[in-house]
Amino acid sequence: MIHIDWKPSKESSKPLYIQIVEYFKEKINRGDWPVGSEIPTQRALARMFEVNRSTIVSALDELKAEGILEGKRKAGTKIINHSFPSLTHVQPNWQSYIEEGIHIPNLKTIKQINELEFNNHFIRLSTGEASPELFPAEKMAIVLREISKSMKNLGYEEPKGMVYLREQISNYLKLHGINASLSSILIVSGALQAIQLIAMGLLQPGSTVFLEKPSYLYSLQILQSMGMRRGGIPMDEEGIIGRLIKKYKRKNKSSILYTIPNFQNPTATVMSQNRRKELIKICQQEKIPIIEDDVYRELWIDNPPPTPLKSLDTNGLVLYVGSISKTLSPGLRIGWIVGPEPVINRLSDIKMQTDYGSSSLAQLTVGKWIETGLYEEHLHYLRKQLAIRRNITMDALEKYFSDIATWKIPSGGYYVWLSIKDPISMYKLFDEACKIGILLYPGYIYDSSPNQYLRISYSYASVRHLQEGLYKLSKLIRKLIKSNHK
Amino acid sequence: MIHIDWKPSKESSKPLYIQIVEYFKEKINRGDWPVGSEIPTQRALARMFEVNRSTIVSALDELKAEGILEGKRKAGTKIINHSFPSLTHVQPNWQSYIEEGIHIPNLKTIKQINELEFNNHFIRLSTGEASPELFPAEKMAIVLREISKSMKNLGYEEPKGMVYLREQISNYLKLHGINASLSSILIVSGALQAIQLIAMGLLQPGSTVFLEKPSYLYSLQILQSMGMRRGGIPMDEEGIIGRLIKKYKRKNKSSILYTIPNFQNPTATVMSQNRRKELIKICQQEKIPIIEDDVYRELWIDNPPPTPLKSLDTNGLVLYVGSISKTLSPGLRIGWIVGPEPVINRLSDIKMQTDYGSSSLAQLTVGKWIETGLYEEHLHYLRKQLAIRRNITMDALEKYFSDIATWKIPSGGYYVWLSIKDPISMYKLFDEACKIGILLYPGYIYDSSPNQYLRISYSYASVRHLQEGLYKLSKLIRKLIKSNHK
The missing domain is CATH 1.10.10.10 (Winged helix-like DNA-binding domain superfamily/Winged helix DNA-binding domain)
Structure with a gap:
C-alpha cells in the first residue's frame, strides 16, 4: 500500500x-x-x-x-x-x-452531462435551455428570408461588433433603464465568453471573484485555470448579502463581484430592489466592480424583476452582461457586455485576438429579431409557456417530493432548487439517476463544498418527461434514503 | 532628465x-x-x-x-x-x-489598422479578406432559404460541434488526402481560435512555438500573453528550413511547430513536396507536434499545392487547422481542427468552457454550402477572380516599384511580400501611408526584429483602388528615400 x-x-x-x-x-x-x-x-x-x-x-x-x-x-x-x-x-x-496545458479540465460531472445530453434516451432535467418545442422556427424562417434578401457581404466586423446589432441592443436596453452608447457595448459569443474576457482582460492571478454561494460560476473552471480565487458570499431571500463583502475582502487584493440578480442560477432567487441599491452603495465604497449577469431577466413568470443594477450605476461600476441564449436560441451564440468605454476597448481588443469577433451571420440575425419586434413577441409567448411548465413542475413536486425535499416556488427563470431532507450521497444520486435515464445537476457543482441540493430545470424536457422524470427521481431518492437507514 | x-x-x-x-x-x-x-x-x-x-x-x-x-x-x-x-x-x-490583466494588449499598429479599416476613406491594401465584390450573395441567399425551410431548433451542439457539419468536413477533407473520423474533428470559430485553444490546452508557460520567420503568428500577442516563447526558423523558397529545428530546440523543453505551408502569410511561399516529407520526418524524430494552418489551400491561382502535411502523417503528429474564412466568408467564423482523439477531446472541453461552441446557425450554413456543392462552385469562381487581381497587382508593381522594391510573384493566396531596397523607417512609412489614406501591414509585425518588408494584400481593395493605392504608395516610398538621402 x-x-x-x-x-x-x-x-x-x-x-x-x-x-x-x-x-x-x-x-x-x-x-x-x-x-x-x-x-x-x-x-x-x-x-x-x-x-x-x-x-x-x-x-x-x-x-x-x-x-x-x-x-x-x-x-x-x-x-x-x-x-x-x-x-x-x-x-x-x-x-x-x-x-x-494551462487549462484545468472541466469537472467530471459536467463533462459527463455534456456528453450524455446528446444521447436521446435521457430525460433532461439538467439542461438550462428552452425546450426545442419552444423554438420559434417560423419566426426564424421569416428573419432568415428577410436577411437573405438584403445581405451584401459578411466580412469581419468592427472590434466591438456589428454596428447594426449594437444599435438594436442600445435601443432594447433603454427599455430596461440602461443608457448605453454604441462604443460602450461589446458583442460577444454568449455570457460565458463575457466572463472569460473579463477574467483575461481585467483580473490577475491571485485576485478574488466574489459570487453568490451557490452560483453557476462555481461550475466553471475558467477562473481557477487563470489562478483566480472564488469568494462565496451567502444569500438570503433578497439575494446576495452585500454587507458581508466588507468582511470577506482581503486587503490590497483586487477583487470583483459576480452576481446573477434575476432568477439566479441555480437558486432562482430574485434580488430585491433594496438589496440592489445597498449592493451598489457597498461596492462603490469598497471600489469593487460588479459583473451583472442578467441573462434570465426576460424570463419572468409572475412579475417583471426590478431594474438592473446597471440602471442604478452612476459611476461606471457595473459591467452588464446580457444574451439571447436563454430567450431565443443558445445556438446563435450572441451576447453583450456594457461598461465604461476604456474597459470595453480593452475587452474588445482581447476578443479580436481570441476569435476575431462573433459570427456576423448570427449578429445580423439577432439584430433583425430585435428590430422587427419578433423578439418581443416571442418573449410574450415564451413567458406563457414557462408559466405552464413551472406550474406542472410545482404540482409534480407537491405530489412526489413533499415529504423528502423542500423548495421555493420560482417566480421566473428555468430552475427549481431542491433541498433533499435526508442526507444521501449526491454523487451516488447523480450516478444512479444516470442509470435510470435521468440527467440533473447535483448541487455540489455550484458550490465549493458539498450540499444536499439538486438543480431541476423545467425549461427543457417535454411536459410528459418532466412528470415522468420527477416521479422516477423521487422513487430513486426514497430508495437511497432507505438504504442509508439500513 | x-x-x-x-x-x-x-x-x-x-x-x-x-x-x-x-x-x-x-x-x-x-x-x-x-x-x-x-x-x-x-x-x-x-x-x-x-x-x-x-x-x-x-x-x-x-x-x-x-x-x-x-x-x-x-x-x-x-x-x-x-x-x-x-x-x-x-x-x-x-x-x-x-x-x-493577464492579456497583453494587441500591437499598436494592429489595433490602429483594426480601427481604421472601418473608415471608408481608406484604400485597404492591408485586409486579408476577399473583397466584398467577391461575396457570393446570391448563393448565400439560396443556402439561407434552404436552411429556413428545414430548421427545427438551434440549441447548443455537441462539444465537438454539429455532427452534420463534421460529416461534411470529413467528406471534404478526403478530397485532400485526409481521413478524419467525426470524433477527431473539432469545429472552432476560425483558425485564430484553433491556435488559442491549442495554446491553452496543450502548451505550458515557457514552452516554445517554432514558426516560420516571418509569420502571421508574430502579429498575435496570444502566445506571449500565456508566457510562451516564439522560435523563428528561417525559410527558403521551399518553405521553412526544417533541419534547423534541431539546432534551435532546447533540451527538455516542450515545443510545437506552427506552419502555414500554402501561400504562407505574409510571404506567399508554398512548401515543396520534398520539404513537407522532410519536415514530417524531422518532427517525428524530435517528437515535435505540428500545427498545420492550411486556411489558404484552396486559393491557388496557377497550380494546386501539394497535399497537406496531415495527409503524410501516419502517427498523429499533426494538428490540422482549416477554415472557410478566406474562401467563403470570415464573418461566419467557422473553422476546424483535426487531430488525435485524446487531443481533440481535450480541446473540445476547453472550447466548451470558453464559449459553449460556435454558432449553430453558422455551422448549419457552412454544412449546407459544402453539401450542396455551392462551395466548390464558388471556389472555382474565386480562383479566377484572384488570378485577375494578382495579375493587375503584378503589372502595377512592375510599373511603379521595379526600381525601389523586389518581390516574388505569388502563385496563390492573398499577399505579395514586398522588400524595399533602400532602408527607410517602416514606422514612418506606415504613419505617412495612413495620412494619405492607405492601409498596409508593415513587415515588422510579422517578425521579432525590424525589416524592410511590406505585406500588400490584393484580395480586398477594388481593382481601381489597387492600382491607385500602389501608385500613391510608390510615390510615398520615393519621397521617404529621398528625405533619407538629404
Whole structure:
C-alpha cells in the first residue's frame, strides 16, 4: 500500500482535488509509487488528506480519466500505465502536452452531462435551455428570408461588433433603464465568453471573484485555470448579502463581484430592489466592480424583476452582461457586455485576438429579431409557456417530493432548487439517476463544498418527461434514503 | 532628465518592449520618476536599453496609449498623470484592472489598422479578406432559404460541434488526402481560435512555438500573453528550413511547430513536396507536434499545392487547422481542427468552457454550402477572380516599384511580400501611408526584429483602388528615400 505523508493546502487558490491529483502524479512519476500499487479506499484517503470524500472522488475521477488509475469493482483501485495505449513511440507524448496545458479540465460531472445530453434516451432535467418545442422556427424562417434578401457581404466586423446589432441592443436596453452608447457595448459569443474576457482582460492571478454561494460560476473552471480565487458570499431571500463583502475582502487584493440578480442560477432567487441599491452603495465604497449577469431577466413568470443594477450605476461600476441564449436560441451564440468605454476597448481588443469577433451571420440575425419586434413577441409567448411548465413542475413536486425535499416556488427563470431532507450521497444520486435515464445537476457543482441540493430545470424536457422524470427521481431518492437507514 | 540603470533581458519570454513598459511603470509608481519628467529621445533610449529603436517605439506607444506618457511635437515626451481623467473617485480604478490583466494588449499598429479599416476613406491594401465584390450573395441567399425551410431548433451542439457539419468536413477533407473520423474533428470559430485553444490546452508557460520567420503568428500577442516563447526558423523558397529545428530546440523543453505551408502569410511561399516529407520526418524524430494552418489551400491561382502535411502523417503528429474564412466568408467564423482523439477531446472541453461552441446557425450554413456543392462552385469562381487581381497587382508593381522594391510573384493566396531596397523607417512609412489614406501591414509585425518588408494584400481593395493605392504608395516610398538621402 502506498504511503501518504502530505496534506493539500486549504489556503491555496488551487482546488484541493487538483492539488491531490498533482501529488499523485509527482509520486508516480518519481517512481515512489510503482505501477500496480493499490490505492486506499475513498474513506481512508479522505482521512489521510483531511478533506471531504467528494474531493477524493473528484481527484480519483480525474486520475482515472487521465489513465493513471484504474478502478475495478472488487479488486480496488490501482496505478496503471500512464500513457495512452494507442499512441506509438514515434508520436510526440501528447499526454504530457495535455497535462501540462494551462487549462484545468472541466469537472467530471459536467463533462459527463455534456456528453450524455446528446444521447436521446435521457430525460433532461439538467439542461438550462428552452425546450426545442419552444423554438420559434417560423419566426426564424421569416428573419432568415428577410436577411437573405438584403445581405451584401459578411466580412469581419468592427472590434466591438456589428454596428447594426449594437444599435438594436442600445435601443432594447433603454427599455430596461440602461443608457448605453454604441462604443460602450461589446458583442460577444454568449455570457460565458463575457466572463472569460473579463477574467483575461481585467483580473490577475491571485485576485478574488466574489459570487453568490451557490452560483453557476462555481461550475466553471475558467477562473481557477487563470489562478483566480472564488469568494462565496451567502444569500438570503433578497439575494446576495452585500454587507458581508466588507468582511470577506482581503486587503490590497483586487477583487470583483459576480452576481446573477434575476432568477439566479441555480437558486432562482430574485434580488430585491433594496438589496440592489445597498449592493451598489457597498461596492462603490469598497471600489469593487460588479459583473451583472442578467441573462434570465426576460424570463419572468409572475412579475417583471426590478431594474438592473446597471440602471442604478452612476459611476461606471457595473459591467452588464446580457444574451439571447436563454430567450431565443443558445445556438446563435450572441451576447453583450456594457461598461465604461476604456474597459470595453480593452475587452474588445482581447476578443479580436481570441476569435476575431462573433459570427456576423448570427449578429445580423439577432439584430433583425430585435428590430422587427419578433423578439418581443416571442418573449410574450415564451413567458406563457414557462408559466405552464413551472406550474406542472410545482404540482409534480407537491405530489412526489413533499415529504423528502423542500423548495421555493420560482417566480421566473428555468430552475427549481431542491433541498433533499435526508442526507444521501449526491454523487451516488447523480450516478444512479444516470442509470435510470435521468440527467440533473447535483448541487455540489455550484458550490465549493458539498450540499444536499439538486438543480431541476423545467425549461427543457417535454411536459410528459418532466412528470415522468420527477416521479422516477423521487422513487430513486426514497430508495437511497432507505438504504442509508439500513 | 530621468535616470536609467537597467536593461531588459533578452533571455526572458516576455517581449523586450513589455519589459521596458513595466520598468517605466515601476519607476513612475514608486515615485522615482515624477509626473512632468522628460523622457530621452528614442535614439538615446535605444542606446541606454541596448535594444532596437523599433522596440522603443512599441514601448512608448504602449505607454502613451495607457495615458502614462504624452508626446508633443516640439516639447518632447513627458510623464503625465496616470489615471483616466474621466473616471471619478467613486469608480473603481479600472485602469489598474486593465493593466493587471493577464492579456497583453494587441500591437499598436494592429489595433490602429483594426480601427481604421472601418473608415471608408481608406484604400485597404492591408485586409486579408476577399473583397466584398467577391461575396457570393446570391448563393448565400439560396443556402439561407434552404436552411429556413428545414430548421427545427438551434440549441447548443455537441462539444465537438454539429455532427452534420463534421460529416461534411470529413467528406471534404478526403478530397485532400485526409481521413478524419467525426470524433477527431473539432469545429472552432476560425483558425485564430484553433491556435488559442491549442495554446491553452496543450502548451505550458515557457514552452516554445517554432514558426516560420516571418509569420502571421508574430502579429498575435496570444502566445506571449500565456508566457510562451516564439522560435523563428528561417525559410527558403521551399518553405521553412526544417533541419534547423534541431539546432534551435532546447533540451527538455516542450515545443510545437506552427506552419502555414500554402501561400504562407505574409510571404506567399508554398512548401515543396520534398520539404513537407522532410519536415514530417524531422518532427517525428524530435517528437515535435505540428500545427498545420492550411486556411489558404484552396486559393491557388496557377497550380494546386501539394497535399497537406496531415495527409503524410501516419502517427498523429499533426494538428490540422482549416477554415472557410478566406474562401467563403470570415464573418461566419467557422473553422476546424483535426487531430488525435485524446487531443481533440481535450480541446473540445476547453472550447466548451470558453464559449459553449460556435454558432449553430453558422455551422448549419457552412454544412449546407459544402453539401450542396455551392462551395466548390464558388471556389472555382474565386480562383479566377484572384488570378485577375494578382495579375493587375503584378503589372502595377512592375510599373511603379521595379526600381525601389523586389518581390516574388505569388502563385496563390492573398499577399505579395514586398522588400524595399533602400532602408527607410517602416514606422514612418506606415504613419505617412495612413495620412494619405492607405492601409498596409508593415513587415515588422510579422517578425521579432525590424525589416524592410511590406505585406500588400490584393484580395480586398477594388481593382481601381489597387492600382491607385500602389501608385500613391510608390510615390510615398520615393519621397521617404529621398528625405533619407538629404
